[in-house]
Amino acid sequence: MIIRYLKQEEKIESKALWGKVFDEDSQSFMDYYYSDRVRRNKILTAWDGERLAAMLHRNPYDVVIRDRLWKTDYIAGVATDPEYRHQGYMRRLLLRCFSDMYAERMGFSFLVPADPAIYRPFDYTYICDLPSQELNEKGLSQLSRRALVEQSAESREAARFAGRLLEQSYEVYALRDEGYYRDLCREVRSDKGDLILLYTRDEKEELAGIWAYYGEMAENKRELICLPDYVKETGPKKPAVMGRIIHLEQFVSVICLKEDCPVDEMELLLEVKDGFIPQNAGIYRWKLDRKGSVLARVSADAGLKPHLSMGIGELTSWLFGYGEPPVPEESMALAERIRLLNGVFFDEIT
Structure with missing residues (x-):
């Protein structure tokens, strides 16, 4: 088994495996992906001689995490040729991927699981639930619709609108800029969908929402970011995105004490267990203040x-504000002083 990244001119060789494993994707979507996303990503592959046996794609995103902007990889295109499954190929790819991302001091990575059971053994855990929403009667009747024109100021307008709205409710999300919405526009249109800007029907004609979908009949929603007056909940939030801390020391730099914490600084002993990134495993003196923390x-x-002892998956879930940590009763008062990340929004799928 040979593990290596594809050179830029080799990346097209992985398209056949994509089509074989993800046969639900249309030819036009694959053409978009391999002409657009693949230009900027890294494709890690496993080979059996001259035959491509497995791959994963590291798709880069700029991610807002509180007051910082991090380079973070979305893990996509995780695929093993059916003839090579259950032979350890994916494990080897993920271990190499973890090692490389750690060397790049990447705080975390994220993915959308086809089956969460595949990724839980590698300490990925859910970090994001997405709302089930659609336009309400007011949104359907009182907002005008305009298809986004890629090469125009509309992409900047959409990015500013989405950024303002996401900032109000979330502390972790992919940065929206002009390029983000031009890419999203090409993505949905590659599969007979569209990206629609929603405007108020008044003199100001202000942007009130962004609606992206797949399919001519808008049957598959890709993104809906809209002023709350124009949307309705259609069900409970659903677990959508899994994440994993990659470089522990980098990640905790954004974790701090709560504003109402009775002390300005705090120190505790933290034991972390990580069977895949050994550099993370060990006991740390964790020093926190109101701006961040260090290990x-x-x-x-x-x-x-240690005051706290947990696996990297449990730590990931806790620090993202998603799950309850296994904290002993005598350490609960210390743990409750820590300001966790508040609100995660990832709706990306490529």
Whole structure:
């Protein structure tokens, strides 16, 4: 088994495996993906001699995480040729991927699982539930619709609108800019969909929403970011996106103390278990203040009992504000002083 990244001119060789594994994707969508997304991504592959056996795609995003902007990989195109399944190919690819992302000091990565059971053993955990929403009667009747023109100021307008709206409710989301909406426009139109800007029907004619969908009949929603007056909930939020801390020390730099914490600084002992990125595993002295935090490794021989001990998946879920941590009762007061990330929104699928 040979593990390596494809050179730019080789990437097209992986298209046949994509079509074989993701046979629900249309030819036009694959053409879009391989002419657009693949220009900027990294494709890690596993080979059996001259035959491509498995691959994963590292698609880069600029991600807002509180007051910072991080380069973060969305893991996509995870595929193994049916003849090579259950032989350890995907494990080898993920281990290499983790090692490379750690070397790049990437705080975390994220993905949309076809089956979460595939990724849980590698410590991916849900970090984001997406709302089930559609336009309400007011949105359907009182908003005018205009298809986005790619090469225009409309992409900038859409990006500013979405950025303002997401900032009000979320602390973690993919940065919207002109390029983001030009890409999204090409993505949905590659599969007979469209990206529609929704405007108020008044003198100001202000942008009130962004609606992207697949299919001529808008049967598959891709994105709906809209002023709350014009949307309705159609069901409970659904788990959508899984994430994993990659570089632990980088990630915790955005975790801080709560504003109402009775102390300006705090220190505790944290034990982290990570069977796939050994650099993360160990006992740390975790120092937090109101701006962020740092980790300092402590020798296991010191005989110190950690206040908190958890696997990297449990830590990921907790720090993203998604799940409850396994905190012993005597350490609960310390844990409750920590300001977790508040609100995660990822609706990307490529």
